[in-house]
Structure formats: structure tokens, C-alpha cells
Amino acid sequence: xxxxxxxxxxxxxxxxxxxxxxxxxxxxxxxxxxxxxxxxxxxxxxxxxxxxxxxxxxxxxxxxxxxxxxxxxxxxxxxxxxxxxxxxxxxxxxxxxxxxxxxxxxxxxxxxxxxxxxxxxxxxxxxxxxxxxxxxxxxxxxxxxxxxxxxxxxxxxxxxxxxxxxxxxxxxxxxxxxxxxxxxxxxxxxxxxxxxxxxxxxxxxxxxxxxxxxxxxxxxxxxxxxxxxxxxxxxxxxxxxxxxxxxx
Amino acid sequence: xxxxxxxxxxxxxxxxxxxxxxxxxxxxxxxxxxxxxxxxxxxxxxxxxxxxxxxxxxxxxxxxxxxxxxxxxxxxxxxxxxxxxxxxxxxxxxxxxxxxxxxxxxxxxxxxxxxxxxxxxxxxxxxxxxxxxxxxxxxxxxxxxxxxxxxxxxxxxxxxxxxxxxxxxxxxxxxxxxxxxxxxxxxxxxxxxxxxxxxxxxxxxxxxxxxxxxxxxxxxxxxxxxxxxxxxxxxxxxxxxxxxxxxxxxxxxxxxxxxxxxxxxxxxxxxxxxxxxxxxxxxxxxxxxxxxxxxxxxxxxxxxxxxxxxxxxxxxxxxxxxxxxxxxxxxxxxxxxxxxxxxxxxxxxxxxxxxxxxxxxxxxxxxxxxxxxxxxxxxxxxxxxxxxxxxxxxxxxxxxxxxxxxxxxxxxxxxxxxxxxxxxxxxxxxxxxxxxxxxxxxxxx
Numbered sequence: 282x283x284x285x286x287x288x289x290x291x292x293x294x295x296x297x298x299x300x301x302x303x304x305x306x307x308x309x310x311x312x313x314x315x316x317x318x319x320x321x322x323x324x325x326x327x328x329x330x331x332x333x334x335x336x337x338x339x340x341x342x343x344x345x346x347x348x349x350x351x352x353x354x355x356x357x358x359x360x361x362x363x364x365x366x367x368x369x370x371x372x373x374x375x376x377x378x379x380x381x382x383x384x385x386x387x388x389x390x391x392x393x394x395x396x397x398x399x400x401x402x403x404x405x406x407x408x409x410x411x412x413x414x415x416x417x418x419x420x421x422x423x424x425x426x427x428x429x430x431x432x433x434x435x436x437x438x439x440x441x442x443x444x445x446x447x448x449x450x451x452x453x454x455x456x457x458x459x460x461x462x463x464x465x466x467x468x469x470x471x472x473x474x475x476x477x478x479x480x481x482x483x484x485x486x487x488x489x490x491x492x493x494x495x496x497x498x499x500x501x502x503x504x505x506x507x508x509x510x511x512x513x514x515x516x517x518x519x520x521x522x523x524x525x526x527x528x529x
Numbered sequence: 530x531x532x533x534x535x536x537x538x539x540x541x542x543x544x545x546x547x548x549x550x551x552x553x554x555x556x557x558x559x560x561x562x563x564x565x566x567x568x569x570x571x572x573x574x575x576x577x578x579x580x581x582x583x584x585x586x587x588x589x590x591x592x593x594x595x596x597x598x599x600x601x602x603x604x605x606x607x608x609x610x611x612x613x614x615x616x617x618x619x620x621x622x623x624x625x626x627x628x629x630x631x632x633x634x635x636x637x638x639x640x641x642x643x644x645x646x647x648x649x650x651x652x653x654x655x656x657x658x659x660x661x662x663x664x665x666x667x668x669x670x671x672x673x674x675x676x677x678x679x680x681x682x683x684x685x686x687x688x689x690x691x692x693x694x695x696x697x698x699x700x701x702x703x704x705x706x707x708x709x710x711x712x713x714x715x716x717x718x719x720x721x722x723x724x725x726x727x728x729x730x731x732x733x734x735x736x737x738x739x740x741x742x743x744x745x746x747x748x749x750x751x752x753x754x755x756x757x758x759x760x761x762x763x764x765x766x767x768x769x770x771x772x773x774x775x776x777x778x779x780x781x782x783x784x785x786x787x788x789x790x791x792x793x794x795x796x797x798x799x800x801x802x803x804x805x806x807x808x809x810x811x812x813x814x815x816x817x818x819x820x821x822x823x824x825x826x827x828x829x830x831x832x833x834x835x836x837x838x839x840x841x842x843x844x845x846x847x848x849x850x851x852x853x854x855x856x857x858x859x860x861x862x863x864x865x866x867x868x869x870x871x872x873x874x875x876x877x878x879x880x881x882x883x884x885x886x887x888x889x890x891x892x893x894x895x896x897x898x899x900x901x902x903x904x905x906x907x908x909x910x911x912x913x914x915x916x917x918x919x920x921x922x923x924x925x926x927x928x929x930x931x932x933x934x935x936x937x938x939x940x941x942x943x944x945x946x947x948x949x950x951x952x953x954x955x956x957x958x959x960x961x962x963x964x965x966x967x968x969x970x971x972x973x974x
Contacts, residue, residue, distance in 0.1 A: 372813045
């Protein structure tokens with residue numbers, strides 16, 4: 282699946298009312314400042330990519346948005362229960378089946394109709410045929426789909442994904458991005474972190490570039506290329522040039 | 530929390546190897562410990578060479594024939610004799626490890642015993658490669674030789690008392706096939722008294738005869754005490770044992786208490802630590818604690834799961850052991866209280882271990898590493914180490930649930946004191962380990 286098959290964004294960053302807003306987030310680990318006053322806003326149906334070199338603070342930012350960590354200062358507009366979260370490594374019970382995993386988390390999420398939620402996610406993630414398979418027997422791609430399905434059980438307005446394509450082969454990645462595109466088209470705001478800047482360019486409408494805990498850039502991929510001012514470079518080269526320009 | 534509990538039980542049900550290990554390993558361990566403590570060591574095999582000719586087995590003591598070979602039976606109560614034909618064969622068997630030691634009775638032992646001019650000596654050979662075996666053989670043989678000595682001394686004393694009776698009251702004495710009539714002090718005193726009466730009142734011999742009569746009377750009266758004196762020589766020290774502390778616990782029921790406590794400890798610790806570590810190993814922990822369930826509730830769920838499962842295993846084990854060991858079924862409610870309190874304390878310790886480790890294998894390893902020394906320390910008896918060291922061991926033992934659980938279960942099984950102190954100890958440990966687990970989850974999440 283290429284970018285043309287990804288659904289059209291439901292809203293643009295500037296115009297729409299943000300459904301998720303983080304202001305001046307600061308997080309320190311001892312003397313090290315993992316986040317230094319990072320802000321972010323995402324509109325309904327928008328796909329936001331958080332990119333940056335290793336140790337930039339991507340996972341820390343997502344963890345704070347997901348409510349796993351508390352910031353030392355700053356605020357997040359949505360409570361953790363209102364945000365779906367998909368960790369980088371599948372957070373599933375290998376000895377349980379796909380359906381049992383979904384059922385367990387639906388119950389813990391206190392879904393009003395557990396079986397309906399499970400059925401909906403099995404359909405949405407195209408896993409109905411594997412519903413009774415133990416998760417430990419699934420491929421990495423299918424496991425990631427279950428991982429995402431659990432994040433979506435409560436039908437959250439915002440879905441956070443930490444490096445969602447990191448362990449997937451190209452075919453699995455394509456299916457993943459198609460799935461995320463559909464989600465966004467249906468109005469779910471998707472915020473994801475990635476090391477793969479080309480994926481960010483193809484599938485995100487807004488980029489947030491972090492380095493050493495600082496937000497260096499916020500805008501569309503084209504805006505980033507414009508900032509670098511070298512139109513002959515591909516996006517990855519432009520991104521590297523941008524980091525160099527900013528001393529990283 | 531209910532759904533997490535069901536989830537954990539589902540996972541356990543689908544891990545038959547883990548369940549088998551969790552249940553079978555402690556049971557096998559417990560049964561081995563129980564046997565080791567309740568049975569004591571088997572009789573050690575000892576090579577036995579008796580060089581005394583059969584005709585010389587009998588000692589003649591004061592006209593009585595005493596069969597010395599019957600005193601060897603005392604020795605064989607504690608050793609398994611392997612009869613050998615020569616000293617060389619005995620040495621070879623010790624060297625080959627066929628026997629732990631060898632006992633050689635020299636041919637002149639009965640003569641020496643009969644002569645009474647010196648101690649008879651028996652020879653003991655053993656292999657000192659293994660200090661523990663050496664000590665065991667030494668202690669066993671020394672102990673049994675002491676018993677044989679005591680038995681022989683009693684026999685000698687009986688013969689000596691017979692001689693003294695003869696001197697005191699007179700009678701027949703057989704020697705070299707001839708019967709000799711012994712006058713005895715009593716009759717001598719009477720004869721002297723008769724002779725005195727026949728002397729004139731003024732005879733100076735009367736005073737001399739009075740002296741001899743007085744001597745005979747005093748000698749006879751004092752010889753009357755000789756049997757008691759000789760009895761005390763035969764057994765100068767007797768044991769009058771009084772239990773100062775502890776109850777009427779039999780060795781076998783104490784072994785049951787130890788075996789069940791060990792099982793309870795392993796099952797609970799491994800389950801609690803393992804299931805909590807599994808949440809992190811499966812990466813589910815962070816997903817759970819971001820609003821689905823609190824960390825405290827998660828810990829409580831693991832404590833409940835581990836304590837519940839291990840309580841069932843321990844009760845089953847206790848019921849099974851009750852078939853072989855006499856346990857009072859009327860005390861079943863107390864068994865439940867003791868095991869329940871112990872299971873909760875072990876589970877709290879287990880979640881503390883599970884909270885500081887990130888994966889199941891590390892949690893299991895840490896649980897073993899911590900629990901084994903604690904169990905061994907708690908079993909060190911008073912007097913085995915110096916007073917200061919024992920005090921330190923007691924303090925350390927009270928910081929972990931093994932000792933308190935063992936004490937509580939011992940009371941529950943044997944009515945050997947109060948259960949209040951161990952229960953309070955366990956309650957404090959539940960709180961302390963629960964807090965450690967909660968803090969560790971916060972620190973390491």
C-alpha cells in the first residue's frame with residue numbers, strides 16, 4: 282500500500298480544534314532533561330509523527346501522553362483513559378487467545394458490551410479467523426494488530442503508537458499503515474513515534490521533531506523541507522540536514 | 530481484579546509443566562526432608578571380626594559363667610555387621626568403601642575381662658576420607674561400646690555384690706569344682722558372742738572379743754549398703770530429663786511441619802514472584818496500570834492468587850501426610866489459620882521479589898536464592914552455635930516468613946505453645962513485604 286491509498290486527512294493542524302493538546306511538558310531523569318518544555322496539538326483524524334534521533338525523548342513524550350509517566354511540569358488535555366495506547370512491544374498474554382486477550386482488556390476497560398467490543402475489534406483488525414489462536418503462535422504482524430486492537434477497544438478519540446512498525450516486515454508494515462489510515466479517516470487522531478523518517482513523510486500530516494528533549498520543529502513534511510531549503514534532497518537527507526543545522 | 534485473577538488461572542491451566550513443577554517439586558522436596566528428619570540415619574555397615582575362639586566366649590566370674598558374646602549384640606543394635614574372616618579383609622572392605630568402618634575383637638579380650646587387671650581393648654578401623662562419615666562411625670561405635678561397658682559393669686557389680694553378701698551372711702561358694710562353706714560375718718558374730726558368754730566375767734579376753742564382735746557388726750551393716758554403692762558405680766550418672774521450653778512435639782509431626790512449610794514457601798514465592806514478573810515480561814504491566822487497575826490492586830491480586838493456590842497445595846499435602854503420621858484432625862481450623870497466615874506472608878514476600886525483577890526466570894532464581902538460606906537459618910537449633918550467633922539468626926529468621934510459619938504450624942499441629950506471636954510476626958511481614966513490593970513497583974516501573 283502506498284501513500285495514495287491512505288485516507289485523506291479529516292482535518293488540518295492549524296484550522297481544527299485540537300483533540301489532544303500537551304503544553305510545556307518537562308521531564309527529568311536525575312540531571313538529564315528528557316523533555317524540555319515540549320508542546321504538541323493534534324486535531325481530529327490527524328496523523329502526527331514524532332521523529333528524532335535516539336534518546337530524543339519520543340518514547341518519554343508518548344508515555345506522558347498515555348499517562349504512564351507523569352511530567353515534572355506541563356499538562357496534557359486528555360486523561361489516560363480517554364487515550365488509546367499501543368506500546369512498541371506487544372503488551373499481550375501469549376498463553377491467552379486473541380479473543381481472550383481482547384475480552385480481558387475490554388472487561389478491564391469496563392466496556393458496556395464486552396462481546397460486542399471484542400467482535401468489533403476482531404473485524405476491524407481482520408483477526409476473526411485467528412480469534413481462538415494463542416497469541417504466542419501469531420506472527421509479529423498479527424501480534425501487533427492485536428496490540429493495536431487492544432489500544433482501540435475503548436474507541437478512543439486519540440491513539441498513541443510507539444514505533445508501531447519497528448518489528449514488522451514490509452508487507453506487514455503496509456497493512457499496518459493502511460489500517461491506521463482507515464482509523465484516521467474515521468476520525469481517530471493518531472500520534473505515532475518512528476525512526477523511519479520516510480514512513481513519517483508518507484503517513485503523517487504533522488511532524489514533531491525532537492532532539493535531546495527539545496522540540497525542534499512542528500509542521501508538515503513539506504514545511505520541514507522548506508526550512509532546510511534544499512529541494513533537491515530526498516526527505517531523509519533533508520531531515521538529517523535539518524538536524525545538522527540545529528546542531529544535532 | 531477478578532478478571533486478572535481469572536486470567537492468571539487460565540495461564541496457569543495452560544502451563545502444565547509449570548504447574549507440575551510448582552506442585553511436584555516442593556512435594557518431592559518436602560517428602561525427602563520429612564524422611565531425612567523423621568527416620569534418622571540407617572545402620573552403618575561395619576566389618577566385624579571376632580577373633581575370640583567360641584570356647585573362650587565365656588568368662589567365669591565368681592563361679593558364674595558369663596557369655597561375653599551377648600554383649601556384642603548391644604553393638605549390633607546400631608550397626609549392620611559385615612562379618613569378615615581376617616583383619617586384612619576388614620581393612621580391604623574399609624578401603625573399598627564397602628563398609629564405613631571395621632571392628633576387631635582381639636582373641637584375648639575375655640581373658641583380660643576375666644582377669645580384671647586392665648581394660649580389654651577392641652580395635653576400630655575407619656576411612657577418614659569423609660569427615661562426616663568418620664564422625665558418624667566414631668560416634669556410633671563409641672556410643673555402643675559405652676553401652677556394652679555399662680552392661681558388663683552391671684554384671685561385674687552383680688557378681689561383686691554376691692561375694693559381699695557371702696562375706697556378710699555366709700553360705701556356699703563353688704571354686705574349681707569344690708564347694709566351700711563360707712562362715713560369713715553374721716555367723717562369726719554369733720559364734721563370738723557365744724564364746725564370750727563362756728568366758729569368766731573377769732576375763733580380759735572378753736573386752737578383746739567385744740572389739741571383734743563390734744567390728745563384725747559394723748562390717749556387716751556397712752556391707753549391707755554395698756549393693757547400692759556398687760549399683761551407683763555401675764551407673765554413676767543417670768538422666769532425669771525435664772522439658773523446659775517447647776511442647777510435646779513428636780519428631781515425625783515436626784518433620785511434617787517443616788515439610789509443609791517448605792512446600793508452602795516454594796509454591797507461594799514462585800507463584801507470586803513469577804506471576805507479577807510475567808506482567809512485566811509480557812509488557813502488560815504498563816498497559817494495566819495506566820488506569821485499568823492500580824498497582825496496589827495488582828499486588829493484592831497476585832498475593833491472593835499465590836496464597837490461595839499454595840494454601841490448597843499445602844492442605845492437600847497435610848491431608849496426605851496425615852495418612853502416615855498421627856495428626857489431630859480436630860485441630861484442622863488451626864491448620865487453616867497457620868497455613869493461611871503463612872501463605873499470605875510468603876505471597877507478600879513473593880510479590881516484593883517479583884516487583885524488583887523484570888522477568889520470570891530472574892524472579893524464580895531470586896526466590897530460590899533468598900528462600901533457601903532463610904529456611905536453613907530458621908532450622909538451626911539453639912546450642913548448635915554460640916549464643917550471640919543464635920540471637921542474630923533468630924532476628925534474621927523473624928524478618929522472613931519461614932520461621933514464623935513453621936512456629937505457627939507447629940502450634941497448630943502439636944499444641945506446643947501459643948500461635949499469637951507467630952501470627953503477629955506474619956501479619957507484620959505481610960505489611961512490610963507488601964510495602965516493599967509497592968515501592969519497588971513504583972521505582973522500577
